[in-house]
Amino acid sequence: MVPSRPSQTAEAVCYMRATEQALPAATRILDDPYAALFLGPALRASLALGGLSRAVVFPGLTTYIVCRHRMIDDALLVALANRAEPIEQVVVLGAGYDARAWRFAEALAGRPVFEVDFPATQARKERLLQGRDLPAVDVRRVPIDFQVDALDAVLAKAGFVPGRPTFFVWEGVSMYLRRAAVIGTLDALHALGGTGSVLAMDFWFLLDDPGFAATFHRAAASALSLVGEPVTFALDPEEAPHFLARHGWEKTDLAGPDELARRYLRDGRRIYPANAIIVAKRA
Numbered sequence: 001m002v003p004s005r006p007s008q009t010a011e012a013v014c015y016m017r018a019t020e021q022a023l024p025a026a027t028r029i030l031d032d033p034y035a036a037l038f039l040g041p042a043l044r045a046s047l048a049l050g051g052l053s054r055a056v057v058f059p060g061l062t063t064y065i066v067c068r069h070r071m072i073d074d075a076l077l078v079a080l081a082n083r084a085e086p087i088e089q090v091v092v093l094g095a096g097y098d099a100r101a102w103r104f105a106e107a108l109a110g111r112p113v114f115e116v117d118f119p120a121t122q123a124r125k126e127r128l129l130q131g132r133d134l135p136a137v138d139v140r141r142v143p144i145d146f147q148v149d150a151l152d153a154v155l156a157k158a159g160f161v162p163g164r165p166t167f168f169v170w171e172g173v174s175m176y177l178r179r180a181a182v183i184g185t186l187d188a189l190h191a192l193g194g195t196g197s198v199l200a201m202d203f204w205f206l207l208d209d210p211g212f213a214a215t216f217h218r219a220a221a222s223a224l225s226l227v228g229e230p231v232t233f234a235l236d237p238e239e240a241p242h243f244l245a246r247h248g249w250e251k252t253d254l255a256g257p258d259e260l261a262r263r264y265l266r267d268g269r270r271i272y273p274a275n276a277i278i279v280a281k282r283a
């Protein structure tokens with residue numbers, strides 16, 4: 001990741017969400033009508049051609065990216081509707097072109113959404129949203145470099161209230177961090193969120209199969225170095241609940257590729273086999 005340049009992986013995953021809009025409602029995994037707003041000319045042209053990525057380039061990865069967004073949507077909506085332990089604020093770490101603040105404006109009902117990201121990605125998002133007719137929401141942009149800056153300090157500056165029930169979205173980020181930064185973030189979130197807080201995150205895992213397909217997937221993770229965003233952190237799904245528990249987060253849901261397919265796929269699409277999502281509540 002080059003901090004001075006808008007994230008290319010953020011735009012890529014946004015493109016994958018945008019391709020979903022062209023599918024029939026019966027098989028569509030998610031609705032993100034804002035995703036197309038954030039695409040540059042090349043990806044917009046590809047979208048107009050019918051979603052090149054879905055058809056040709058990374059069909060399994062596209063399916064995974066859309067499923068992970070949907071699973072985190074579901075967890076967020078459940079938490080926002082929970083009257084027993086009401087969520088008071090939402091923090092999206094490495095927000096990229098996440099549009100949940102607008103997609104779920106009604107369910108959020110005025111609760112603030114803190115979008116935390118590199119300033120370069122935020123500036124591009126801000127520019128592309130200018131002049132758009134969007135639902136009124138309380139979105140607060142929080143600039144950070146996770147490898148360098150203290151999350152509590154940057155959030156405090158934006159008006160985040162520590163110790164209150166918070167929903168933390170940490171999607172598509174852990175794999176690009178060093179292990180120490182992942183651990184530091186889990187500890188920081190535990191310290192920041194009050195009882196009733198929820199964390200939803202995904203992670204990469206390295207397939208331990210020596211065969212060609214698994215070797216290809218391991219190589220694909222390394223190949224992301226070519227766009228300056230190498231995969232540096234991986235976690236086995238079996239270990240993930242224990243890893244999170246050591247940092248104060250108790251698993252409430254976990255889905256790898258098979259479970260995501262069972263929940264969300266209705267049209268026989270293939271799904272990338274080496275990523276999983278975990279939802280946890282603050283212990």
Ligand SMILES: C[S@@+](CC[C@H](N)C(=O)[O-])C[C@H]1O[C@@H](n2cnc3c(N)ncnc32)[C@H](O)[C@@H]1O
Nearest residue numbers: 007009010094095096118121145146147171172
């Ligand atoms: C793959 S994108 C995911 C974006 C978004 N969560 C989504 O799923 O659409 C990764 C995001 O993490 C941000 N990011 C990666 N490393 C970061 C760091 N060290 N500090 C701040 N943001 C970082 C990037 O700018 C980018 O927006």
